[in-house]
Amino acid sequence: MTALPSSRGSALLRAASLxxxxxxxxxxxxxxxxxxKGVFFPADCTxxxxxxxxxxxxxxxxxxxxxxxxxxxxxxxxxxLFALTRPRPPASGGDAPPPGSDDTSA
Numbered sequence: 001m002t003a004l005p006s007s008r009g010s011a012l013l014r015a016a017s018l019x020x021x022x023x024x025x026x027x028x029x030x031x032x033x034x035x036x037k038g039v040f041f042p043a044d045c046t047x048x049x050x051x052x053x054x055x056x057x058x059x060x061x062x063x064x065x066x067x068x069x070x071x072x073x074x075x076x077x078x079x080x081l082f083a084l085t086r087p088r089p090p091a092s093g094g095d096a097p098p099p100g101s102d103d104t105s106a
Contacts, residue, residue, distance in 0.1 A: 028074030031070050032067075035064040
């Protein structure tokens, strides 16, 4: 087997990471939406007794909280991975010092 050229391997890695980021973001947004629905829109209790209705609504509310938290975490993880894998602008050719390094106080 031959090794992939660096540019092709880099492009393949970037495409795979973009797919992973997209999956995390879409999955997180879906979980956020489903969780918000469970928290803010109570279940319909047509045909249920009072204890069954209460159990259904409490379960939906608690599960909605977990889904909202998990969805938010997935969206944050996807955004962080996107920030880490986005293309960097080319470095300037000059030998300019980094910003903030001109402080002469000791």
